[in-house]
Amino acid sequence: MSEKKPQLIQGNEACVKAAIAAGIKFFAGYPITPSSEIAEGLAEELPKVSGRFIQMEDEIASMGAIIGGSLAGAKSMTATSGPGFSLKQENLGFAAMAEVPCVVVNVQRGGPSTGAPTLPSQGDMMQAKWGTHGDHPAIALCPASVRETFDLTVRAINLSEKYRTPVVLLIDEVIGHMRENVVLPTQDELEIVERKKPAKDLDNYLPYKADDDMIPPMANYGEGYLFHVTGLSHDETGFPDLKNPDVIGGLTERLVNKVEDNKDDIVEYSTENLDDAEVVIVAYGSAARTAATAMDQAREKGIKTGLITLKTIWPFPEEILTDLLKDVKTVVVPEMNLGQIKGEIKNCINLSQNIVGVNRVDGELITPAEILEAIVKEES
Amino acid sequence: MAVHLRKYLRLNKLPHIWCPGCGHGIILNSLIRAIDEVGLDQEKTVVVSGIGCSSRATGYLNFNTLHTTHGRAMAFATGVKLGNPDLNVIVLSGDGDSAAIGGNHLIHAARRNIDITTVVFNNNIYGMTSGQYSPLTPKGAYGTTAPYGNVDQAFDLCDLMISSGASYVGRGATYHAKQLTTLITSALDHKGFSFVEGISQCPTYYGRRNNLKTAVDMLQWQKDVTIKKKAAEKLSPEEQQEKIMIGELHKVADRPEYVEEYEKVIEKVSKKEGTTG
Ligand SMILES: Cc1ncc(C[n+]2csc(CCOP(=O)(O)OP(=O)(O)O)c2C)c(N)n1
Ligand code: SF4
Numbered sequence: 309m310s311e312k313k314p315q316l317i318q319g320n321e322a323c324v325k326a327a328i329a330a331g332i333k334f335f336a337g338y339p340i341t342p343s344s345e346i347a348e349g350l351a352e353e354l355p356k357v358s359g360r361f362i363q364m365e366d367e368i369a370s371m372g373a374i375i376g377g378s379l380a381g382a383k384s385m386t387a388t389s390g391p392g393f394s395l396k397q398e399n400l401g402f403a404a405m406a407e408v409p410c411v412v413v414n415v416q417r418g419g420p421s422t423g424a425p426t427l428p429s430q431g432d433m434m435q436a437k438w439g440t441h442g443d444h445p446a447i448a449l450c451p452a453s454v455r456e457t458f459d460l461t462v463r464a465i466n467l468s469e470k471y472r473t474p475v476v477l478l479i480d481e482v483i484g485h486m487r488e489n490v491v492l493p494t495q496d497e498l499e500i501v502e503r504k505k506p507a508k509d510l511d512n513y514l515p516y517k518a519d520d521d522m523i524p525p526m527a528n529y530g531e532g533y534l535f536h537v538t539g540l541s542h543d544e545t546g547f548p549d550l551k552n553p554d555v556i557g558g559l560t561e562r563l564v565n566k567v568e569d570n571k572d573d574i575v576e577y578s579t580e581n582l583d584d585a586e587v588v589i590v591a592y593g594s595a596a597r598t599a600a601t602a603m604d605q606a607r608e609k610g611i612k613t614g615l616i617t618l619k620t621i622w623p624f625p626e627e628i629l630t631d632l633l634k635d636v637k638t639v640v641v642p643e644m645n646l647g648q649i650k651g652e653i654k655n656c657i658n659l660s661q662n663i664v665g666v667n668r669v670d671g672e673l674i675t676p677a678e679i680l681e682a683i684v685k686e687e688s
Numbered sequence: 689m690a691v692h693l694r695k696y697l698r699l700n701k702l703p704h705i706w707c708p709g710c711g712h713g714i715i716l717n718s719l720i721r722a723i724d725e726v727g728l729d730q731e732k733t734v735v736v737s738g739i740g741c742s743s744r745a746t747g748y749l750n751f752n753t754l755h756t757t758h759g760r761a762m763a764f765a766t767g768v769k770l771g772n773p774d775l776n777v778i779v780l781s782g783d784g785d786s787a788a789i790g791g792n793h794l795i796h797a798a799r800r801n802i803d804i805t806t807v808v809f810n811n812n813i814y815g816m817t818s819g820q821y822s823p824l825t826p827k828g829a830y831g832t833t834a835p836y837g838n839v840d841q842a843f844d845l846c847d848l849m850i851s852s853g854a855s856y857v858g859r860g861a862t863y864h865a866k867q868l869t870t871l872i873t874s875a876l877d878h879k880g881f882s883f884v885e886g887i888s889q890c891p892t893y894y895g896r897r898n899n900l901k902t903a904v905d906m907l908q909w910q911k912d913v914t915i916k917k918k919a920a921e922k923l924s925p926e927e928q929q930e931k932i933m934i935g936e937l938h939k940v941a942d943r944p945e946y947v948e949e950y951e952k953v954i955e956k957v958s959k960k961e962g963t964t965g
Contacts, residue, residue, distance in 0.1 A: 333771075334767065334770055334771050336766075336767060336770075355950075355953050355954045355956075355957040355958075356957050356958070356961055358954055358958070360770045360771075360950055360954075362766065362770055362950075364763065364766070364796070365792050365793065365796040366792065368760060368763065369760070369762075369763035369766070369792070369793050369796070370763075371763075372756065372757070372760040372763030372764040372766075372767065372793075373763050373764065373766050373767030373770070374767055375756075375764055375767060376736070376754070376763070376764035376765060376766065376767025376768035376769075376770075376771060377767035377768065377770055377771030378767075378771065379754065379767075379768060379771070380734070380767070380768045380769075380770075380771025380772035380775060381771060381772050382770075382771040382772065384767070384771065398757055399757055399760065402756065402757050528772070529734050529752040529754075529768065529772065529775060530731065530732055530734075530752065530772055530774065530775050531731075532731050533752075534730065534731065534750055534751055534752055534753075535752065535753075536746065536747060536753045536754075536755065537753065537754045537755065538747075538754075538755035539755065539756065539757055540755065547701070547747065548747075
């Protein structure tokens with residue numbers, strides 16, 4: 309990997325560099341604005357590391373293909389935006405059910421439907437959690453800068469391999485297309501996670517018998533273990549058992565709990581100026597950058613304002629936010645949607661505390677002035 | 689069944705759930721005989737299916753098996769092959785699974801000529817969801833969603849595969865089980881996208897509604913209506929219309945195979961990278 313010097317790159321390019329650095333060996337995708345640079349970048353980079361790229365016939369196929377690629381042993385990912393993310397949902401559920409590590413990047417654009425292709429949005433937050441049918445685990449990360457796009461791409465790949473589950477990276481169009489001067493870590497500074505392998509006992513391998521950490525070791529196809537993978541509810545052998553409620557319920561709960569019970573390991577966030585804060589902005593993605601400016605401006609006006617930036621959106625850090633927000637008078641949540649995450653934060657405060665959303669769904673960025681105005685209004 | 693073939697089956701998963709008289713077991717039998725004939729390495733073979741009665745076959749097969757979502761087996765299989773090209777990849781699918789919801793994936797796999805062997809269990813109906821018409825239900829035939837006779841035109845999947853670029857295409861029938869085995873054997877031996885349609889019988893949902901009450905009636909129908917390719921060529925176009933052609937319908941050896949073409953890209957890029965340091 310290149311020596312450490314600043315380079316002027318886009319968020320989407322940082323995602324490509326991170327994917328290669330974290331060991332992605334297979335990408336299947338279908339072009340869609342504003343995510344296409346990720347497919348284009350990986351089409352160029354993957355063959356250089358003996359990896360493979362394919363442009364599939366649609367997003368459903370791409371999602372199916374990366375599941376197949378991952379089962380065959382290649383770390384796999386795809387990238388898309390709004391309408392494509394909708395198409396991926398059925399097979400995303402399959403990956404969750406069959407515990408196949410893979411990463412889906414969603415560079416969000418305005419929706420619903422084909423919406424506003426070239427304009428920024430944070431409208432898919434809830435879809436990342438509830439998009440596929442049934443109760444299922446969800447891990448979703450959300451970068452606020454080009455450097456963070458690199459870091460969280462590596463992290464998404466690592467988490468997917470560690471927890472054997474699909475991980476969604478929610479970039480917004482601003483971050484995906486913004487160019488920043490960044491210094492990336494060298495390969496040896498990165499921690500790369502590999503999937504946990506079974507002990508070499510070919511005849512007694514139970515592909516879905518979880519260890520104490522709730523995660524079953526994973527064999528790849530072709531390594532000698534002959535096992536069955538299905539999207540049907542299954543027991544430890546991997547075969548469907550629809551007669552036993554304990555098996556069906558136990559599996560669904562384990563899948564969800566292997567993520568929910570490991571929040572300590574999965575959740576990442578940062579805080580600024582919380583010590584004396586009476587107003588706290590909770591933000592993520594590009595809105596978090598605007599929020600930082602608004603926080604400084606509010607402080608200049610003498611309003612004690614702090615900022616919490618969420619990098620992990622799902623699993624939602626409810627306990628952490630409940631604790632961090634307990635003495636705060638007002639919580640401000642700027643989002644490029646109509647309040648998807650505000651609803652979650654509402655569960656973290658009590659009735660005597662105010663919560664206000666600053667929302668835009670017109671394809672325009674939220675400005676610091678808008679956030680400041682909301683703060684001043686609440687404080688006056 | 690020959691004793692040595694038992695290793696290809698998960699005997700503890702038998703008996704299967706297919707109805708008495710269903711043709712799907714006959715295709716499964718042909719498949720494992722063909723796998724044995726070709727001598728595929730069991731550990732290096734992945735069998736992928738979609739959803740439907742046909743697609744339950746992966747549960748009975750003692751290989752690396754993958755039972756995917758409805759219609760998407762081909763997409764998953766493409767990923768398996770590209771994730772590790774050393775694996776032999778076989779797709780098993782129903783007529784609804786492969787031609788309706790999965791039609792797009794099927795034609796694109798054929799277009800790429802990727803080295804996957806596909807066997808479609810064509811019973812002309814949706815079995816698992818109990819008898820709705822499929823894209824292969826003949827015009828005029830009855831189904832639960834075609835109570836007055838099917839209005840849709842049926843696909844000829846083999847024609848579709850030939851024009852999409854599949855480099856091996858054959859059609860067999862459960863009545864002609866030996867020939868079906870030969871066709872699947874040739875398909876597995878073939879480098880590139882190979883496709884075999886196996887005409888199967890669903891007495892439970894297709895037969896009962898279409899005046900073919902038993903499995904025997906349905907097999908008799910197969911016997912009457914199928915014709916070997918050579919014999920068919922002697923018939924007039926009108927006479928051919930009445931018949932279903934079986935046998936090896938198409939084979940080309942010189943179409944580039946997808947994975948090999950991609951390997952050339954890897955080689956080219958690594959050479960270039962090598963010279964520029
Ligand atoms: C997305 C989706 N749509 C519909 C279904 C319901 N479904 C299950 S099997 C099937 C049809 C299967 O028919 P075919 O492929 O002909 O196979 P057969 O059962 O006849 O062998 C359908 C429609 C499903 N499982 N998933
Ligand atoms: S419903 Fe038809 S296709 Fe399905 S198992 Fe029964 S006979 Fe076979």
